[in-house]
Amino acid sequence: MKIGELAKRSGLTAHTIRYYERIGLLPYADRDRSSRRDYDPSILVWIEFLGRLKTTGMPIRDMLLYAELRDQGSGTEAERRALLERHRESVRAHVDELNACLLVLDTKIGGYAETEQRMKEYDATLAERRRKPVGARSSRAR
Amino acid sequence: MKIGELAKRSGLTAHTIRYYERIGLLPYADRDRSSRRDYDPSILVWIEFLGRLKTTGMPIRDMLLYAELRDQGSGTEAERRALLERHRESVRAHVDELNACLLVLDTKIGGYAETEQRMKEYDATLAERRRKPVGARSSRAR
DNA sequence: CTACGAGTTTGAGTGCGCTCTAAGTCAAGA
DNA sequence: TCTTGACTTAGAGCGCACTCAAACTCGTAG
Numbered sequence: 001m002k003i004g005e006l007a008k009r010s011g012l013t014a015h016t017i018r019y020y021e022r023i024g025l026l027p028y029a030d031r032d033r034s035s036r037r038d039y040d041p042s043i044l045v046w047i048e049f050l051g052r053l054k055t056t057g058m059p060i061r062d063m064l065l066y067a068e069l070r071d072q073g074s075g076t077e078a079e080r081r082a083l084l085e086r087h088r089e090s091v092r093a094h095v096d097e098l099n100a101c102l103l104v105l106d107t108k109i110g111g112y113a114e115t116e117q118r119m120k121e122y123d124a125t126l127a128e129r130r131r132k133p134v135g136a137r138s139s140r141a142r
Numbered sequence: 143m144k145i146g147e148l149a150k151r152s153g154l155t156a157h158t159i160r161y162y163e164r165i166g167l168l169p170y171a172d173r174d175r176s177s178r179r180d181y182d183p184s185i186l187v188w189i190e191f192l193g194r195l196k197t198t199g200m201p202i203r204d205m206l207l208y209a210e211l212r213d214q215g216s217g218t219e220a221e222r223r224a225l226l227e228r229h230r231e232s233v234r235a236h237v238d239e240l241n242a243c244l245l246v247l248d249t250k251i252g253g254y255a256e257t258e259q260r261m262k263e264y265d266a267t268l269a270e271r272r273r274k275p276v277g278a279r280s281s282r283a284r
Numbered sequence: 285c286t287a288c289g290a291g292t293t294t295g296a297g298t299g300c301g302c303t304c305t306a307a308g309t310c311a312a313g314a
Numbered sequence: 315t316c317t318t319g320a321c322t323t324a325g326a327g328c329g330c331a332c333t334c335a336a337a338c339t340c341g342t343a344g
Contacts, residue, residue, distance in 0.1 A: 004290065014291085015333055034340050036291050049250075052243045060331070081254035088247045095240050098233060101194045105230045108191075112223035146320065156321085157303055176310050178321055202301070 001039040010047045025050060025060065025067055056091045143181040152189045167192060167202065167209055198233045 007014045020026040021037075026047070029037040053063050066083055069076040149156045162168040163179075168189070171179040195205050208225055211218040 002291075013333080016331090018292090019332065031292095034291080035293095036340085049246075052246050055239055056243045056247070077254050077257055081251055081258070084247060084251050084254070088244065088251065091240060091244055091247070095237055095244070097197055098237050098240075101198045102230065102233055102237070104191075104194050105198070105226060105233070109223055109226050109230065112219050112226070115219055116223070144321080155303080158301090160322090161302065173322095176321080177323095178310085 001041060003037045003039070006039050006043065009041075010044060011051070012047065020050075023060070024064055027071070053087070056087065057094065058087055062087070143183060145179050145181070148181050148185065148189075151183075152186060153193075154189065162192075165202070166206055169213070195229070198229065199236065200229055204229070 001009075003014045003017055006012075007017060010017070012020070017026065017037075021029060026043065029039055029043075032038045050063055053066070062083070066080060069080045069083070143151075145156045145159055148154075149159060152159070154162070159168065159179075163171060168185065171181055171185075174180045192205055195208070204225070208222060211222045211225070
């Protein structure tokens with residue numbers, strides 16, 4: 001698979017794929033006789049996993065650490081696991097924080113909704129007063 | 143309240159507070175006779191809210207939009223509400239995405255845990271073989 | 285043969301959100 | 315009076331994660 005094809009399939013740009021290779025996030029890709037990168041589709045699995053790490057806010061320097069452990073192969077599993085576990089906890093904490101913020105947001109939005117509601121009622125009252133002018137009892141006061 | 147005090151209370155640095163004022167995220171603060179900023183503690187509420195927006199990933203340009211609507215006062219409530227509602231949905235979507243990633247992470251970590259377990263068992267088998275050498279029936283094969 | 289399109293490299297540029305520097309002002313305490 | 319330290323400004327610098335530019339090389343279709 002050429003870099004253009006991989007870009008399409010992975011959702012990254014060719015630029016980004018080369019950048020990732022440069023910094024060591026993607027392994028050095030085999031080149032064909034005219035020195036174009038030629039990928040094995042299995043790279044997609046790794047890119048997808050990197051995407052998860054990215055989505056969950058892991059900085060590139062940590063992904064790099066994980067990638068290096070992975071390249072070193074067996075014997076690094078415990079460290080890799082520890083890295084992922086630490087990350088998992090930070091993601092969980094962040095999710096909790098986001099949920100707390102969502103509550104605040106809901107409250108704030110609820111406040112605007114109330115204001116809107118009171119304004120509608122006020123408008124309705126005015127309309128009522130125009131129909132049954134001064135002195136007439138408001139039908140809204142039930 | 144002076145900027146240093148506000149920094150302590152808000153968790154922002156004085157630098158960041160000045161930066162936020164410069165870009166319009168914080169209102170222009172009143173200065174005392176020697177042109178130092180003097181804050182009303184009520185600013186803390188606004189800073190805290192900005193913090194929530196930041197935590198939930200709202201870019202500064204959007205906070206700025208919200209801040210401008212707020213400065214314009216009444217008549218902008220519907221727009222402010224709409225802005226927050228859009229943001230809320232994007233945060234919800236992001237939380238869902240994070241939760242999905244957490245599942246993947248759990249699976250991956252589970253994989254490492256399994257490998258570790260198998261290695262422990264293998265070590266145990268070796269130890270067993272050392273105690274009851276060649277020919278002896280392994281007690282682990284139950 | 286030549287033109288095109290997709291690839292190559294190195295290195296520079298971009299947008300975001302701060303973060304810091306330099307040079308100066310001011311008020312209060314020793 | 316002098317020193318200290320918290321403040322002021324405009325503007326430069328930084329770390330991150332890309333993103334793009336320039337100049338070049340290939341393989342293939344017309």
